[in-house]
Amino acid sequence: MIRDEVVALVEQALAAAQAAGALPEFAAPAITAEHPARPEHGDFSSNVALRIQGMARMKALEVAEALRAHVPAHPAIEKVTVAVPGFVNFYLAPAWAASQADAIASAGQAYPALDLGGGRSVQIEYVSANPTGPVHVGNGRGAAIGSTLANVMTAAGYRVQQEYYINDAGTQVGIFGRTLYARYEQLHGREAAVPENGYPGQYMIDVAQKIKDRFGDQHLRAPGEDADPAFGRLGIDIMIEGIRDDLALVGVEYDEWYSERSLMAHGGPYDTVMAILKNQGQVVERDGATWFTSSDLGESKDNVLVRSDGAPTYYATDIAYHYDKFITRKFDRVVDIWGADHQGHVSRVKAGVQATGADPEALDVLLYQLVTLRRGDLVVPLSKRAGEIVTLRDVIEEVGRDATRFFFLLTGANQTMDFDLDLAKKQSDENPVYYVQYAHARIASVIAKAAAEGHTSAGADTALLTHEAEQTLLRKLLLLPEVLEKAVLELAPHHLTHYAQELAGAFHSFYTQCRVIQADQPALTKSRLRLLEATQAVLARTLGLMGITAPEQM
RNA sequence: GCGCUCGUAGCUCAGGGGAUAGAGCGCUGCCCUGCGGAGGCAGAGGCCGGAGGUUCGAAUCCUCCCGGGCGCACCA
Numbered sequence: 256m257i258r259d260e261v262v263a264l265v266e267q268a269l270a271a272a273q274a275a276g277a278l279p280e281f282a283a284p285a286i287t288a289e290h291p292a293r294p295e296h297g298d299f300s301s302n303v304a305l306r307i308q309g310m311a312r313m314k315a316l317e318v319a320e321a322l323r324a325h326v327p328a329h330p331a332i333e334k335v336t337v338a339v340p341g342f343v344n345f346y347l348a349p350a351w352a353a354s355q356a357d358a359i360a361s362a363g364q365a366y367p368a369l370d371l372g373g374g375r376s377v378q379i380e381y382v383s384a385n386p387t388g389p390v391h392v393g394n395g396r397g398a399a400i401g402s403t404l405a406n407v408m409t410a411a412g413y414r415v416q417q418e419y420y421i422n423d424a425g426t427q428v429g430i431f432g433r434t435l436y437a438r439y440e441q442l443h444g445r446e447a448a449v450p451e452n453g454y455p456g457q458y459m460i461d462v463a464q465k466i467k468d469r470f471g472d473q474h475l476r477a478p479g480e481d482a483d484p485a486f487g488r489l490g491i492d493i494m495i496e497g498i499r500d501d502l503a504l505v506g507v508e509y510d511e512w513y514s515e516r517s518l519m520a521h522g523g524p525y526d527t528v529m530a531i532l533k534n535q536g537q538v539v540e541r542d543g544a545t546w547f548t549s550s551d552l553g554e555s556k557d558n559v560l561v562r563s564d565g566a567p568t569y570y571a572t573d574i575a576y577h578y579d580k581f582i583t584r585k586f587d588r589v590v591d592i593w594g595a596d597h598q599g600h601v602s603r604v605k606a607g608v609q610a611t612g613a614d615p616e617a618l619d620v621l622l623y624q625l626v627t628l629r630r631g632d633l634v635v636p637l638s639k640r641a642g643e644i645v646t647l648r649d650v651i652e653e654v655g656r657d658a659t660r661f662f663f664l665l666t667g668a669n670q671t672m673d674f675d676l677d678l679a680k681k682q683s684d685e686n687p688v689y690y691v692q693y694a695h696a697r698i699a700s701v702i703a704k705a706a707a708e709g710h711t712s713a714g715a716d717t718a719l720l721t722h723e724a725e726q727t728l729l730r731k732l733l734l735l736p737e738v739l740e741k742a743v744l745e746l747a748p749h750h751l752t753h754y755a756q757e758l759a760g761a762f763h764s765f766y767t768q769c770r771v772i773q774a775d776q777p778a779l780t781k782s783r784l785r786l787l788e789a790t791q792a793v794l795a796r797t798l799g800l801m802g803i804t805a806p807e808q809m
Numbered sequence: 810g811c812g813c814u815c816g817u818a819g820c821u822c823a824g825g826g827g828a829u830a831g832a833g834c835g836c837u838g839c840c841c842u843g844c845g846g847a848g849g850c851a852g853a854g855g856c857c858g859g860a861g862g863u864u865c866g867a868a869u870c871c872u873c874c875c876g877g878g879c880g881c882a883c884c885a
Binding site (some may be wrong): 290292293300302338340341342418426427542556559560562564566568570595596597598599602616622624625665666669670677685687689690692693697701702703704750752753756757763764770771808809 | 850
């Protein structure tokens with residue numbers, strides 16, 4: 256990308272200045288280039304002179320001047336200037352910027368070519384909501400972040416595997432099964448009470464009804480008897496079908512649905528991990544339970560692996576799960592995306608990862624702050640145990656998939672978020688996603704109209720794109736690689752929504768200032784059509800990365 | 810109490826060592842005799858929670874304080 260070429264120019268200038276004796280020899284810090292806030296300061300700016308003035312024992316302005324004098328010529332750079340207090344500023348050549356419209360338009364959805372992953376594998380695990388209830392709004396945020404991150408890392412040269420971890424073992428599943436059986440009995444006319452701490456939602460009755468539809472009274476036991484232990488699993492399977500469908504509605508598709516229960520197979524990951532920890536002397540029996548002496552690894556306390564009733568904790572199975580990710584399946588990197596209420600779990604899991612022989616640095620846990628759902632001033636409780644459950648499906652049906660995803664991606668993961676359903680509904684026409692999509696549709700419309708009048712971009716001379724609005728738009732197009740890189744390095748997909756709005760804004764501004772189709776100016780028409788093609792490609796690419804449609808018309 | 814995180818325009822949020830701090834919504838005023846007005850242009854609106862410190866330079870880094878959120882289970 257062009258920014259890295261500017262960085263290289265600065266590095267070369269530094270070496271050349273030192274070789275020429277204009278600057279003393281010293282080891283320079285890593286060179287960076289940034290975008291000045293004000294256009295008169297150029298397109299890129301380097302602050303090296305300010306940073307090395309001490310090492311060079313020269314005034315920053317003198318250092319900057321020495322660098323400027325040694326910057327090699329480059330077709331993309333029109334001029335290089337020095338500005339107080341010691342910046343070296345780079346100005347893009349308008350003709351070069353314009354020529355990139357050709358490059359971008361012909362690359363299409365292959366733009367930008369960015370390789371940060373180098374083919375390394377990364378697993379992204381997200382949502383992984385308990386299958387004891389439907390996917391709710393908070394999970395939707397994880398879904399939007401996770402699937403967008405998957406798209407973005409794929410675009411950056413990683414081999415991405417997307418996974419959903421199914422919590423189909425443990426105490427909650429048992430309670431789920433007992434609740435379900437009570438509902439099943441009720442549907443067969445029996446008096447049966449939903450257990451205390453059970454799941455009161457209407458959806459449990461629906462699931463029981465589905466089982467009744469499929470199997471009749473086949474799973475009914477004698478009155479007073481408990482259900483077959485496998486009964487709950489029928490319900491879990493039905494829940495998972497629903498979860499899969501709901502997530503598909505927001506454009507989420509997994510490569511793997513991984514069962515927690517499968518970890519427990521004889522000789523499986525769970526047994527292996529317990530043996531490893533035991534062999535390393537990191538396991539101790541205390542108060543009838545089995546503990547991991549994680550405080551020896553710097554944790555604030557030890558943690559229970561096996562409860563006194565013999566059941567493994569989810570922490571123990573999570574260590575086994577990560578052992579399977581890193582050691583068995585050999586992912587180079589793993590990104591777990593969790594709600595911020597799991598924050599206390601992060602360092603524990605990393606300790607477990609380390610203890611079982613993997614590199615905790617290869618694990619990134621991306622926490623997103625919880626979503627508060629509102630209807631106007633009323634806070635709607637999200638708890639699966641509460642009466643009203645606002646599901647992700649409800650939200651999508653109210654505001655649409657594109658707006659839902661865009662909204663979730665609008666704020667950084669560390670920011671708490673209010674999702675006001677009334678507002679989202681009422682303002683759906685003013686949602687920023689439409690601003691971006693409108694730009695795409697508008698371009699499609701102009702290109703179609705041009706074609707109908709016999710204009711195409713064939714043989715366009717991009718050197719004609721000299722208007723200020725055209726140049727501004729071109730610079731936005733050139734920004735996508737940097738945005739993509741930032742999203743990957745920071746695991747922060749929200750940069751895409753902001754970029755998309757900036758790009759759409761630059762287009763709309765261009766559109767009102769520069770008429771594209773002009774019968775008496777066929778050459779200019781061609782070059783502007785080429786610019787439109789490039790813009791449309793970048794808009795479609797950006798929307799595509801976010802899992803949002805790029806409509807031809809609205 | 811301890812840990813993580815957040816505090817930026819009236820509201821929702823970007824920016825996370827650089828030059829005069831940005832966007833959207835809302836508010837004021839303009840722009841359709843030419844491609845889609847779901848648009849554009851201009852304006853008002855800020856001691857970047859507070860106080861110290863580091864630095865040539867701090868909204869950004871460090872310390873303390875204030876205020877919100879979330880954790881600190883033999884739940885997940």
